[in-house]
Amino acid sequence: MYHILRIILYKLWVVSTFTLFSSFIVFWFYGFVTAFAVFILGISGILYSAQDLLLYYPNDPPDSRVFVLQPSNYKLPYESIKIKNKDGFKIHMFLIKQTSNSNHKPTMVFFHGNAGNMGQRLSNVSGFYHKLNINILMVEYRGYGLSEGAPNERGLYIDAQSAIDYIMQRTDVDRTKIIVFGRSLGGAVAIDLVSRLEYRNKIWALVVENTFTSIPDMAQIILKWNCLTWLPQFCHKNKYMSLKKIGQILTPTLVICGSNDALVPPAMAQELYVRCGAVCKKLAVLPGGGHDDTWTCRDYYSSIQQFLVNVPPLPEDIIPFFDDVSKDPTSRNTLVHTV
Template structure:
């Protein structure tokens, strides 16, 4: 769904323009006030007033970061209408669960026929930063039929029909709630749970896999076109190298995946669309290199774009091949060796 790429590139520019205008007007008024106060009362009072102004501007920027990252209302009506799997003739249950802080989350559980639902893997799907989970159903159809798996599609807080507002810690909490839900079911094979994350969902999946109490429940991890961190993406999208020198506390959302991937020990497949113009493919390569799993593979897909890599030939076959090899040769996580880089 290409609208998400355009949204992420164009909307930040517009928002930053609005923020800049507000900050410019605010700063101009304060500079004038400081000058007058300096002339009338001296520099000490003006200095403290200037510090206050700087704090207010920083606060405006800090709390606007959510608008730059999360886009649950694009396209229009995404918060009220979520396309159902039945549109693609998929059997499903519309499920509600509660996250760790009590936030109600909406999910779709799509099951294989009853006679084999407990004999196949179950995939926990984390989507990107815009729209809702229903916008990913075409990809889900391919996974359902090609991989022959059950699928739980989770809708983060503030997206689709889920309650609340998105935040980094909130999304991490929601991911844990999704895995807890799967482990509560008695009709699936909980020994083969796949955690899949694309783009922002990849950062959510990485965090989940770093938690020891949750990583032991994950059979394998699949990451597609995800980034190293939000500070890295901000420097790239805004085009200013100065952002690289800002302290981390300036960022409300950090998603430090490159740092966290070092703690991931579960088998991991990195799917990298080499035609991705939003998240640079070298970020996926860097994540792959830093991952310390004893069983990891990177799958470069030459014509894969950010949101449509799954359209490319060989996509599902290579995922299935990864899962079959994993089943036939279960890796020992304590080993340091890993699989070679594969190409389609």
Template sequence: MQSINSFFTNAQQQITSLYGFQDALLFQPNEPDTSRTIVQTPDMFRMPYETITIETPDNEKLHGFLIKQPSRTSERETLVFFHGNAGNIGHRLQNAHLLYRTCNINILLFDYRGYGKSTGMPSESGLYTDALAVYDYVRKRNDLNQEKIFLFGRSLGGAVALHLASHLAQTNVTPSLYCVIVENTFTSIPDMAKRLFQVAVLDYVPNWCYKNLFPTLSKIRHIKAPVLFLSGAQDELVPPQMMEKLHEECKSSKKHLAIFPDGQHNTTWLSHDYTNQIRNFLAECDRQSESTASNAN
């Protein structure tokens, strides 16, 4: 009996510890330690940009950059970039420059609440609120092509982007999203906890024991926009099988899973053919959009 009591006591302690430390494990805005004080700007890559501030309904102020192509700006696609769980938008500038240069797109980079120069503290519901506020901001920009707004999310950012896309699909917001692109994204936080901690008792822990859920797998089933899944086969953090599962459960009539054999969690964007996959997918979305418009006429 003592051993059974000991088992349940240890299990309870593990669950309590997991709940208490979830935010610290999931949200890492202070990594590296200068992330809240130093945010590099797009001019280091000679990209023209505006510094923007987006106010959320709960009065947080999100800091961001709107990087626009120097010519035919209003004809280009605009990517809204949802970054991962650490650092700030300055750490994504090299990646943004690659996409800006090879895909000829506009890019909006922003920091979630509690990251970079944005106010507040991160939380699951807070990040969802931020995502919708940024989306609403983009939709008010009459210098951007409103028919070609798309979302890009990496890791945690993919979960936030998919939540937003799911919300927009379920509320039938128009104009619809051009497409969604996610990279090395997980199916849910409980699934990731089982993967990272490898504690048998977690198989029996109900979801209400988790402070953060990010139930991406359930959200993906509502999305109607085209979805491109970018998966690093050598991802050491998020099992590539999770990306395969997301692709499998996606109900969009246009979806594609691109696997990069040498891609790791944070370096898949450096893989061979990475930008070609994105550029080709955008071209397919353009053809589909033109075909839909033609049929409507």
């Protein structure tokens, strides 16, 4: 509770001070009842706005918005790419391709968690590259790293759609073997993407790791306030209703969680697995894995590899879709590459 109040007062001290001052002025002229109403409305607005500050940490550590570690530091071949999303913001991405037969390898679209930038996940991505023998498209949401804008739920969904649209336009990757991966907050973004009607039959596999069922559920667990049980959904600025959306997913799905995750309870992974609408699905609970280090567990990469081996190919009737996308000149107008 103290940590939350400290963040609110530090980030929104001007608004907080204005609210308190306004309440005193109203009390002087109109009395206690009106002043109390103004105070409650002001505090409600502050708490609603502060939800972004409590969820998104693009400045942790402090240099995350100006310094992004490059894949070359791990001796990985890559392209540094910027695309313009539907809102007009430039989104930064790394495309790391295998040096041989990259167009015959699966490609993973990687969505990271709520803090830092994608460069801080390169150790994990290096493992995907070498141990799974796949290509990886790393996506940096708006307001993170070198991407423009500020993070919000709708915006992150749009960034994910822009990234998948981009990779579907590439002719140097196998567009019938696209893996969508998300960790923690990235898992919620991945679930939203794959649950959408326009994408659910075009993604080969979905992998989510240490992902929550929803933000309202996480708020109850972290804050431990009984009153949150009765709080209406519209009071939550960010919802990320993954448990509700995952029932609409038909894509083969792997749900991974660390048994020692102290932030997102492993029971949430079980709920997501049970609710998932896919026929081909698997739950992998890795002993000793924490929220941020499950990828260091012994069976981590082998669990993903075994799952992918059993994923069936996409139906042949969607193959013409990829040809239509690659021939559409208008879909490339918003792309900006920086190699």
